[in-house]
Amino acid sequence: MGRRSALASLVALLTLQVVASAHWIERDSEAFVWDTSEHAQKVLRVHHALFRTEPPLRARLLPAGHDERTRANPMMARVALGPVAGFSNLVEATHRGSARPSFSYQPAGLLLGVLGTTPDAIALAQGTLWFALLIVATFLLGSAARDRSAGLLAAALVSSYPIFLGLSHIPMLDTALATLTTLSMAALLRCDGLRLRRASLALGLAGGLAMLAKQSAPLVLALPILWLGVDVMRSVRSSEHDAAARVRNAAGAALVGLLVCAPWYVVNLSGSLEFLFRISTLPEHAQLPPTLSVDGLLFYPRSLVRVALGPAFTFLAGIGCLWLCLDRGVRFRGPILLALGGAALVLISVHNKDPRHLTPLLPLLAVISALVVLRIPKRAPRQLAVATAVVVAGATLHASTLGDLPVPGIGVRSPYTFPPRSQAHGFEEILAAVDRHRRTRGGTDELRIVEPQPPVYAQHLTVLTLPGRLDRRDGHDVDALQILPARRRERSRPQGLGFVLVVGHDARERERAKQIFPDLDRPIETGGGGAAIGEARPPLGWALYERPGLGVVR
């Protein structure tokens, strides 16, 4: 396949997927929940940091009146404070939060400057953008493994994997991680065992960025890179003519990787380790099957069929893996098998299980599937297989995210993949009620939201939507951080007056709010759309973060 026709096909595929994703997001009106809302919040924080007109420290330390005066003379303020403001805002955007690195939020944070800060824009900027980049990365990996035809077929397959289709509609980190590990693998295959200098540096760059997407990047990359290192050491021992160049390239790649990711890890290592330990010991994990039970061992194979790929693509990937294991003549068999095998071994042996953890492996499975299809020796059956794969990809795209499931075995329904949902949330009513309350009672110190059961509204995103709109109305650049979402694990007592926004219909919700805040003794103001606002001083150790089945945790 020629370069131009491959590029044209790739652009057509990207356009189709981005338009389909944007169409889905536009039709869906469900609020973000759980991790999704948290990531949406982080995208907004990065956006605020990147586009803020003053340094965060100054905004926190100086009185509000001072801010007003400098705003009245923005040019002088910008020139005088520009160097400090710009640097501190950039550091805040790139180093914020010790739980997860913030690199994958930065493209979305920038894009929000163009798209605006609506929930749809956040989903598009974080979910769809990384999905498009994943398609390109898979194309590069397939091209590195065989040729552009393999790259294009692998890109078509990965773009219709149900889990990626679902993740393209919401702001999460997993697609970003899969993209950057795929790019790293592509550079690893391209660098010819660290003989090619630029490809080696690209490997360091992509590997460092993958580490900045999520701490689990080594899951896929560790063994292939170790294998590469061992091969370089072997060449040094046997005094091969290019051994010195390979060592130099390895050192260069390591330095590049270090320069990319070390700043974040140096600052956030302890917090990051604490976070990883905390999520590995969450009580919810007690519901997961034991690691060495049949259910535990079959968790990920079942997840491939039911959540990640669907039956048809799992079958194809299974055939591909079998072929790769048996045929020793396949180019790059070693690193691909090491990446897959090492990651699979770790995933199976870890108790904390989630189908999303499979995402860095899926582009590799797409490439293997493409390779096995293109390996068919006779032309007619090969073209038939390619056509079938493309038709199944299209059917999966339609069945999983847009319409019903017309063909058994194609498409899946899962917590990640479903048709768009439409509900009337009455956000405008809630906003109007909050607005009224702010006008009469002054500023907002904290805003807490109680969700009705079953949860309909996502507390975090609602919280974030409010300050954004209020800021625009008042002409202020109030940091969203001022208003914190309630977290179950929150230990510190919130200071100041708390506001409770009860999203519900009637007195029952008010009663729930009263149960949560025993000292909620003021009358609750009810908005037209069922929004109600009360105020209370939150008791020590309170929390409002709810999950279905767990109830309110105090």
Next chain:
Amino acid sequence: MTGFRTWHLLLVPLPIVGWLLLLAYLLDEWRPPDAVADRAATHPTRSRRVAAGGIDAGAVVLVLVLLPPSAAWLLGAVYVLFRDAGDGRYSLGKRVMKARFAATATASFTDSFERNLPLLFPFAGPLAEASLFACGRGRLGDRIARAR
């Protein structure tokens, strides 16, 4: 990487600055080979150097006025750090004043990064460099880059 020096490892943990050093390495790596060759160095007069620096500073101030601080800082830092690369071909001031960074080594992006690194420290960096220059002593950046 040809521009690597051991003291660069001190910059690894620094936020943003380490990334700019990485950018210098990568730009050097992807430079066309003919641009690396060192040409005969010229020694511009002090007044020309001052005028060229003033024009560069004016460009940075303009960026600070027009763009949000983050974007302005990033663009300004990239401009200031790499303006001497390729014998100053990326510096507006040097182009206008026909002055050029006189390097003892090749004027690579890493050399330019080292030479202008002190200017990255807000207020103190430019002030110290201007004071040293006014006193007739070599700029700190020139000493770091082993250039004059």
